[in-house]
Amino acid sequence: MTVSAWTDDRVGRLKTLWIEGRSAAEIARDLDHGLTRSAVLGKVHRLGLSAGRPPASRSARAATGPAARRSSPAKAVPPPRPETLARSAMDAPSHGTATILSVRRQDCRWPYGDPGDLGFALCGRRVARGAFCAAHAEIGYRPLRQTAEGLRALAGLA
DNA sequence: CCCTGATTCGC
């Protein structure tokens, strides 16, 4: 019985992880099975997840590569990119509630203010990923699109 | 050189 490597379970996890911004290689490792990052990428594309998802950091590679080099049958060009700011980034608190002494493992460590300042604080919301809450993780961890804009919004500036 | 995603194409 040759069962497809892509069981509903794995596809589900793939979607989740991909949307979270995990890299293809990382997902391949997480899903286990002999899956390679190529397999993951291939599946991602077949699922149409890469269309408008996380550009990670690579600049949109428009048309250079095997495609352009070989034939390039006018491939689908990613048209709309509506998202302007990570939603959860907007949910970030305007100041912290934890301190260096009170912060626990499950408290977001995103810093507010100058560490040498009396009012220095850490975010303190529940950790979602790594050391940060969901909103701050989006800003602090690489696979973010508009990092600069996110920080700007967070700072309350325009 | 490590890594990233993107694309193609034989299977």
Next chain:
DNA sequence: GCGAATCAGG
């Protein structure tokens, strides 16, 4: 549908 190979790029 699948994924290795290959690509451009950081």
